Amino acid sequence: MTADEQAEVVVIGSGIGGMTAARMLAEFGGRRVLMLEQHYTPGGLTHEFTRQGRYHFGTGVHYLTAGPGPMLDYLADGRLQYHRLPHDYDRLHFPGFDFAIPASEDEFRARLKARFPQEAAGIDRFFATARKAARGMTARNLVASTLLRAALMPVVERLYPDTFRTIREVVARHVRDPALRAILSARWGLFGPPPATSAFGGHANVAIQAFMQGATHPVGGARELGRAIMDGLERFGVVLRPRQRVQGIIVEKVRAVGVAVEDRATGRRYTVRAPCIVSAIGARNTARLLPPAQAERWERALAPLPKEVATLLLFLGLDHSPAAFGLDGANHWFMPDIDDDAGIARPLGEGILFVSFSSLNNPAARAHTIEVMQFVDPGVFRAWSRTEQGARPNAYAALKAAVTARLIERLDARWPGIKASIAFAELATPLTFVTYQNSVDGAFYGLATSPARLRSSIARCRTDLRGLYMSGQDAWGPGIEAALWGGIMAANAALGFRETGRMWRAIRSARAVPDPAAPWRGYMRVSRVEAMTPTIRRIRFEPLDGGVLPFRFLAGQYVTLDLPVAGDTIARSYSISSAPGERGYFEIAVKQEEHGLGSKVLHRELAVGEALRLCAPFGTFTLDAAGEAEAERLLLIAGGVGITPIMSMLAALAERGDTRPITLLASFRSESDILFAAEIDAARTRLPGLEARIVLTAPDAAWRGERGRIDAATLRPYVSGATRAHLCGPPAMMQAMIAALHACGLPRQATRTEAFVSSRTRATRAERAQAIAMAAAAAGITTFRITTSDGIGFDCRPGQTVLAAANAAQVPFSQSCGEGACGSCQARVLAGPFVTLGQALFSEEEVAAGHVLACQTLPQGDLAIARPGA
Structure with a gap:
């Protein structure tokens, strides 16, 4: 095979399973990883979308276990923050009675015994069985990932038989009361099909055991999860390409050796050769990518497995908080029948519902939302499966409208008045998940967690093809955290012995701690x-x-x-x-x-x-009061809101008890514009060497203080003996002050400046960048060349700043904020045409000499520059 590209690892799909495998292989294996995502937004079901500019909806993350495992924290480099759901985090509504699930197994059992005292012994036996079945589920997944699966799997099933039975079988063996059976069987929608089909091991692991310490929701929403993990991928050099649809996995003899890809943005087709292919898109989708001979074997293995359950997902935006209706962030489950296997068969809009209130559990949410999920047979929508989004028949739109109305009616019946508060509604069907997630029939949990799946050889990280590994939900189990472990096990299978040792030591270590040197x-x-x-x-x-x-x-x-x-x-x-x-x-x-x-x-x-x-x-516009010797005079100059960082400096000096001579010269327009007057007075008391002068440029007649502008005459008495001046204010003032300080004898390097770029400046920079790009395109110019005084050359795309081009070319350049605020990226243009903003940090003489901020400078042709310190 002649490949267009080479990689060491190709990961297909960028969901949690794909991202985890990519991170492990890059970090512990040192592999060059290419991740291909068919959607335009990576992150799988950590993706969020926005409607009406204010409603943010998650697509798959509704809640996580309390204190999610150290591995999730590790992947996110310790950056995730969690909001805890109420103690009664799941509330069940059956015909004629309700039941709340608490974040405590002891309390859960006590509530059940109080309601069903005659079933007390059976309740205790049930929970003991659930604990053992959950252990069996973990044992099954670990054994399935080994080369000895065929020999060891019968042993696991003998040791943990209830893991491989259905929910209905196990519950019926322990308790008799139909209402109690309904409670113990409920919430199977967290992971898969209804009780007559679901494996009890999955139910025990997820619905019974996982949340017994409570539930949480990521602060900032599901996208924070994906964003934090993707930042880690970037740190380890993983290349992520969105809008790339893998058309096939290339197999030579019994080894996967590459992938054929279509760029959905351009239509270009290309191949990538790699000795390691990780599929994080599910077993059924992976089978479709294999050559006919291998695909046939996979399809035979998949055929006995039950079909998956899909969902309708209704997204609602509210005018005000659901708390007005007595809601507190707990999830609500609506079961229209005491028998969930009957409930799943009800018509669209009438079946089992899961209702979550993510905005109540996200302190960063600025508008309130509700998400309503009904579990459905995806076959109901198969008639429209060959139609395109946006061009489906009127009957499809009519069905969606009718179902939306019915679901809202059911909510309003439970919480009267909520219908009137709904400002936005949009219904996603299984076809929506096919479009955006590429899941088979829209079943986003992957293979149904049934006894047949647990016994199957297909649901594991190792495949019958060397070099091809499965990651994600089908490699371990359904849900975000299980998909993560699917990624770990795929990496475990692909890495060498020493590499896996390092990986497992990291997993067993304490929670990740962010790099103290990083912001x-x-x-x-x-x-x-x-x-x-x-x-x-x-x-x-x-x-x-x-x-x-x-x-x-x-x-x-x-x-x-x-x-x-x-x-x-x-x-x-x-x-x-x-x-x-x-x-x-x-x-x-x-x-x-x-x-x-x-x-x-x-x-x-x-x-x-x-x-x-x-x-x-x-920022580098700093004063480290604790690290400085009290010596010569310190000069602080501020204009308007530019006094803000100066006040932090005065506070730091006061905390230290500094006694040196300090001068504050603060300029404001009028008396009503004076900032921090009380704080300045307090500083005078705490700093015996402080002289604070406030000057107004446009005072009214009643002002008895100083008038005019700060100029060289104002500065001159304070410059003598001063070791440093800190200056912050409007651009025109700063330029004038830099020149005046220099004229008064203060060395330029002793003047520290800071000036944030306004939104108008950003808009001007964007407009100029667009104009430069258009002019270059019209002239047939695709790049400018930038050469540094120390002999480094790199390309700059027309419309790109000098700093952005240097970063893209990995040319070292001093920087901090990237927006003209800190002055760290100062440079000097030696030759060539350019436009620049952010010149308030320089005097007129420095501007004339070519001093610029690299983050604000747009080349209009080839440039020669001098980098600071180069």
């Missing part, structure tokens, strides 16, 4: 919002669960917030104003910009109690 990423809660002036707000952030801040910062550093805008997020950076010694919270001050998308969110939409995602700390 912290996660969610924090807004605990206070204060109007400082008509246009400036002070916002306080605290950890979600209280306690201490998860990161430390230096005075003068900043945080980057991910702010929700029109269904997406934008990143905006804001200086920290609070003291580095304060460990319970941090604060920022935000000015409302006329065209600022970020400031609009923070001023008009943000409320106390909301959670926002952030990264921190960043």
Whole structure:
């Protein structure tokens, strides 16, 4: 076979199983991994989508076990945060009675015995059987992954016979009361088919044992799970390509040696040769990719297995919180029959429902949602299986509308008034899952967890083809956490002995700890919002669960917030104003910009109690008070909201008890615009060497303080003897101050500056980038060449910044924020045409000499540059 590309590992599918296998093979095997995803968004069922710019819906993650295993934490590099569901996390509704499932096996048993005292002995026997059957399920999965499967599997079945029986068989053997049987058999929808078909081992493992310590939901939604894991994949060099449909697995004799691929974006077809192929798309889909001889063997093995159950999934957006109807975040199960095997056969809209309230369990949710799932036979929709999304017959749309209406009626009957609060509704059918997940008949749990599946040779990570491994749900079991273990077992089978040893030692280690040198990423809660002036707000952030801040910062550093805008997020950076010694919270001050998308969110939409995602700390505009000697004068200059990082510096100096001469020169427009007046007065008391002068540029007649602008005459008395000046303010002021300080004798390197780029600047940069790209395309130019003064050359795509091009070419370049805030990426253009923004960090003389920020500079032709420190 002549291959277009070569790889060491190809992973088909980017769900949890695929991502886990890719991470293990790259990290512990050092393999070059290529992951191919047919959808345009990677992450499998960790994917979320947005409607009406505010409703965020998960597609497969509704809740996880309490304190998900260390492996999930490991994959996410310790970055995931979890919100705990109520103690009664699942609530069952049968005809004539309800029952709540608590996060405690002892309490669960006690509630059952209180309701069914005559069945007490049978209840105890049932739970003992469930514990043993769950162990049997793990033993089955481990043995199925070994080369000795055929010999060992009969031993496992003899040791754990109930694992391989149906739910109905086991429950009926232990208890007699039909209502009690219904409770013990319920919630099979967490993993597969109804009680007459489901293997009790799967039920014991998931529905009975897994949640006995409670349930959780990822803060930020399911997408945080995928995002954190994908960041780890990038760190280990895994290449992920979306919109790539694998057309076939190439087999030579008895070995898989590559894949044939179609790029769905361009239509290009190509092949990739690799000695290791991991399929994370399920056994049935994998069989379809094999050559006829191998596919026939797989199909014969799959034929005896029962067909899978699929779902309808109704996504609802609400005008206000479900808490108004007495809901608290618990999941609700609606069983219209005491017999679940009868309930699954009911018509669309009338059957068994699972209802979850993800927004109540996600502190970062800004609009409320409900997700309603009905378990259905996918055969009902097979008549439309050959039709395309958006071009299906009217009968299909009519059916969806009728089912949607009926499901909403059932919710409203349980919680009167909820129908009137629904502002958005969209129904996904099994065909939707076929389109987006490529699951067979829309059954997203993979192979049905039946006794036949547990005995089958097809549901395991090792296959009958060398070099081909199965990952995900069909390699271990259904659900997010089981799919993860499918990925681990696929890697275990593919790695060498020493490599697997390292992997298992890592898995057995303690919970992952984020790299202390890396910025912290996660969610924090807004605990206070204060109007400082008509246009400036002070916002306080605290950890979600209280306690201490998860990161430390230096005075003068900043945080980057991910702010929700029109269904997406934008990143905006804001200086920290609070003291580095304060460990319970941090604060920022935000000015409302006329065209600022970020400031609009923070001023008009943000409320106390909301959670926002952030990264921190960043920036080199710092003053490490604890690490400095008290020596010569320190000069702090601020204009308007630029005083924010300066206040953190004063607080740090006060915490230290600094006695050196310190001068603060702060400029504001009017008296009503003065910021931190009380804090400045307090600093005067705590810092004996502080002289603070406030100057107004446009005061009213009643102002008795200083007027005018800070200029060279103002600065001159303080520059003599000063070792350093920190400067932050509007661009025009900063440019003037840099020149004035230099004219007064302060060396340029002693002036530290910071100026965040406004949204208008970002928009201007985007417009200029587009214009440059269009002009280059019209001239037939595809790249510019950038050459550094130390002899490194790299290409730059027209419309790309110098810094982005350097990063793409892996050319080392000092950087921090990437948006013109920190000044870390200073460079000097020696020759060539360019446009740039962010020049407030330089004096007019420096601008004339070609000093630029690489993150704000767009080449218009070939450039010669000098990198700092190169």
